[in-house]
Amino acid sequence: MERTAAACEAVESGHVRGKVVLTFRADAAQPFDDRCLSWQIDARTVSIWSVAGRLKNLRFTASAEQLKTLSAHRKGESDLLYRDGMWFLIATCDLPDRPVRVPDGFVGVDLGIVNIAATSDGIRRSGKALNAVRHRHRELRRRLQAKGTKSAKRLLKLRRRKEARFAADTNHVIAKQIVTEAERTGQGIALEDLQGIRDRVRLRKPQRVTLHSWSFHQLGAFIGYKAARAGIAVIHVDPAFTSQQCSSCGHVDRKNRLDQACFSCTSCGFAEHADVNAARNIAARGETGWAVSHAA
Secondary structure, eight states: OHHHHHHHHHHHHTEETTEEOOOOOTTSOEEEOTTTEEEETTTTEEEEEETTEEEEEEEOOOOHHHHHHHHHHEEEEEEEEEETTEEEEEEEEOOOOOOOOOOSSEEEEEEOSSEEEEETTSOEEEOHHHHHHHHHHHHHHHHHHHHOOHHHHHHHHHHTTHHHHHHHHHHHHHHHHHHHHHHHHTOEEEEEOOTTHHHHOOOOHHHHHHHHTOOHHHHHHHHHHHHHHHTOOEEEEOOTTTTTBOTTTOOBOGGGBOSSSEEEOTTTOOEEEHHHHHHHHHHHHHHHHHHHHTOO
16 A cells, blocks of 8 residues: 555656656647537537536637638647637648649749848848847847846746747748749749758857747748648759859859849859849759659
């Protein structure tokens, strides 16, 4: 009896004879399948089985587009999540794949920090507002962490996801604009393969924070899934020397890049915004890569 009590105490503390026992938070996400959670989408209510019995007519809210997707494509389990004083019900929707149409050329997308995205058609999406928000949040976090009071910790907790939400919203807007334009023109989308760039690039210490807060992977993922929904081809290309190569004559030279914004070819004299020039090189590589991978 004493041994059993000792074992129970060990389980509650998270260890049994040196082995870690998995424990879960009281407010961790709870998965439900269709046997214990039912949706009434027209009424915007759900019914959930709980340890206290069935909870009926629990209201939820969603946009008109989300309700349409939920009604047509919901499949599998739903997760009930408690975060920041609010309850979220996350449903799995299985959308059918659309066939990828043969692209009429490619629009190249150069991802960066000063300009979040520059396309080969000459459009640049500035990162000035996003970088300003990140700098403001970084300074606020630094001051609150240095203060260390209870109120400071409470403010840190309230603001911990605000910057991430703003960055995600910015990336959603940019991704939608790029995919919409590609769909309108019948083009595919060429992106840089930036996997491992944080390990390859060497920067001074003040620049590392900016690089590591750069959400290029998220933007690429948003472009990818939005393009798949629209049946748009997406290809990833080698980013090497795209910022030093002339999109007009193909000459590669470090001296072609005068500064962050200016590109001037030392061979043919072609001049363009540096990010747009890089995007045109990415577009050309996208066309070549597509032709090679889809050769008869």
